Amino acid sequence: MTDLMTWAELGGALTAIGGAAYARHAYPAAYWSAVGLPLSVVRLLASYSSTMDACGLTVEPPRWWALAVRATTRREVRPVPPRRGVICPTTTGLRMRLRLVPGQEPADLTASAERLRHAWGVHAVHVRDVKPGVVELRLIGFDVLRKVRMPRRPDGGPLRIPVALREDATAFVRDYRAVPHELVLGATLSGKSMYLRNLLTGLAAQPVALVGIDCKRGVELAPFAPRLSALATDPDQAAELLPALVKEMEDRYDLIKARQGIAPGTPEELITSDVWGLPEDERPAPIVLFIDEVAELFLVATRKEEERRDEMVTQLIRLAQLGRAAGIYLEVCGQRFGAELGKGATMLRAQLTGRVCHRVNDEASAKMALGDIAPEAVFAACAIAPELPGLAVVGDTSGGWSRIRTPHLSLVDAAATCRTTAHLAPDVPALDAFRPQIPPVPVEEPPGPVATGRPVTE
CATH class of the missing domain: 3.40.50.300 (P-loop containing nucleotide triphosphate hydrolases)
Incomplete structure (x- = not known):
């Protein structure tokens, strides 16, 4: 009985692994939502500071902050990474905003995008400049161009x-x-x-x-x-x-x-x-x-x-x-x-x-x-x-x-x-x-014989 349970557990584990591998290839969006997203969030939260430091995206903190840390905690002051915002999951990846520390520019993050991709285990990392001092990191969990699915609410309008x-x-x-x-x-x-x-x-x-x-x-x-x-x-x-x-x-x-x-009293909007x-x-x-x-x-x-x-x-x-x-x-x-x-x-x-x-x-x-x-x-x-x-x-x-x-x-x-x-x-x-000439669409005759009326007898 014990051997049977062991084989059942082993078979269930192998089935789960095989199913996950198949879903990752055939249904990447479903795999990302079920498996990839939680793993990437955990990996990002656990290694954010060390990854930024390894990529050279940290700077020395202000002097007043270093003095305050030494006076209150008596621990070593480490370089400061960009301050991270809320992580927003999407159907294709993650989005989060970073507030750059003094001395940084968006190009620094763009140059390190490939290293961030490998560190956090995602398909791609894209950097977008939001406003001065703030950038948005868009982490893509899988190759969205392999099987194109347009956004549900694309930004359309006149022309x-x-x-x-x-x-x-x-x-x-x-x-x-x-x-x-x-x-x-x-x-x-x-x-x-x-x-x-x-x-x-x-x-x-x-x-x-x-x-x-x-x-x-x-x-x-x-x-x-x-x-x-x-x-x-x-x-x-x-x-x-x-x-x-x-x-x-x-x-x-x-x-x-x-x-x-233009007449003298013409409104500007005209x-x-x-x-x-x-x-x-x-x-x-x-x-x-x-x-x-x-x-x-x-x-x-x-x-x-x-x-x-x-x-x-x-x-x-x-x-x-x-x-x-x-x-x-x-x-x-x-x-x-x-x-x-x-x-x-x-x-x-x-x-x-x-x-x-x-x-x-x-x-x-x-x-x-x-x-x-x-x-x-x-x-x-x-x-x-x-x-x-x-x-x-x-x-x-x-x-x-x-x-x-x-x-x-x-x-x-x-x-x-x-x-x-x-x-x-x-x-x-x-x-x-x-204007091009449009040929008329042929009208198909109804299938089967058409019933004819009977003559009226006197």
């Missing part, structure tokens, strides 16, 4: 689309009013189309005019045609659509100038320099232009095509330089984008503030996307593995960068969203001539 998940488990929000134009690069099967799909369906639920230029005969953007206000599927159509957008931009500037006929300062009943709908495979607009084979290319590039540069105030935004996608495309390519890229780089085929492509704004991000972009589609490095002109991954969204679901939101497409008369 703010939660499109991906950051490596610190926060949502990456594409804010067009803060970053009006963006460049998205990525090789084939890197997830660039998935990023574009999530972004387009997010905008489809808002009163925004969506315009597409897809020179691959529309294979990428045609499924979203019910929601598009205009679509060009080859360079010839694009050469006609871009002048219409430039004319619409000029008309909007005339509308803003009319509002700027003085504006862009469309967002106009009254809501006069404000035109914002326009977002999606360009898939922008290189197709630059490639030429004849002299006549070269002249057409120069005109289109000039119009794109004008839209990038002046479109923000008119409520026109650009989303430029491609596999490569650099000076080798031809005249005007580098000038256009300089106007694209946001940068998203998926897996690319060479280092030069990553440098085209990120080298001029965040050189450290180039190495991270080159390290993206092929088995992680949707993983990308995003940067901006502030020099900051982070890894993101787009959640999977099937083409069928995205197309269905565009069909159900087709009524939200605003009326832009300048784009009516370019």
Whole structure:
């Protein structure tokens, strides 16, 4: 009987260990909440002071404090670590605020993030500057980018689309009013189309005019045609659509100038320099232009095509330089984008503030996307593995960068969203001539024979 109990206890322990190992791999969020979170909290509380000291994040206390400690306790005065706030558990990790001691800066904690990660047994440690003297440590318990689950309450709003998940488990929000134009690069099967799909369906639920230029005969953007206000599927159509957008931009500037006929008693809130300062009943709908495979607009084979290319590039540069105030935004996608495309390519890229780089085929492509704004991000972009589609490095002109991954969204679901939101497409008369033709949906006949009525006999 004793041997049986011993084997039962041993089998139960092995089952528990095996179940925990399986849960850690298959259900990392559940494993973290049940096992990882308690262990990490205990490890952090038990080793906080010693870990900070080992990482060089402690300083000598003030002289008056050292004298008071010696006078009252007669013990040795140790260096002081940053004062720790309340530990806040989350579904993906831990959050806590630290008040820096005099002489420290957030960069000191950022430099020690890797050592803190190993000391506390978590997947990653991220540092965020909250206010002068206070930083927030975000400890991530597992790889949140392996299986993307967007936050339940993402920070959305007008022209703010939660499109991906950051490596610190926060949502990456594409804010067009803060970053009006963006460049998205990525090789084939890197997830660039998935990023574009999530972004387009997010905008489809808002009163925004969506315009597409897809020179691959529309294979990428045609499924979203019910929601598009205009679509060009080859360079010839694009050469006609871009002048219409430039004319619409000029008309909007005339509308803003009319509002700027400022009378002496005009209230300050009625003085504006862009469309967002106009009254809501006069404000035109914002326009977002999606360009898939922008290189197709630059490639030429004849002299006549070269002249057409120069005109289109000039119009794109004008839209990038002046479109923000008119409520026109650009989303430029491609596999490569650099000076080798031809005249005007580098000038256009300089106007694209946001940068998203998926897996690319060479280092030069990553440098085209990120080298001029965040050189450290180039190495991270080159390290993206092929088995992680949707993983990308995003940067901006502030020099900051982070890894993101787009959640999977099937083409069928995205197309269905565009069909159900087709009524939200605003009326832009300048784009009516370019509205895509939607083929009628065939009506299926009911199965089985249809019953016929009997004639009435006299």
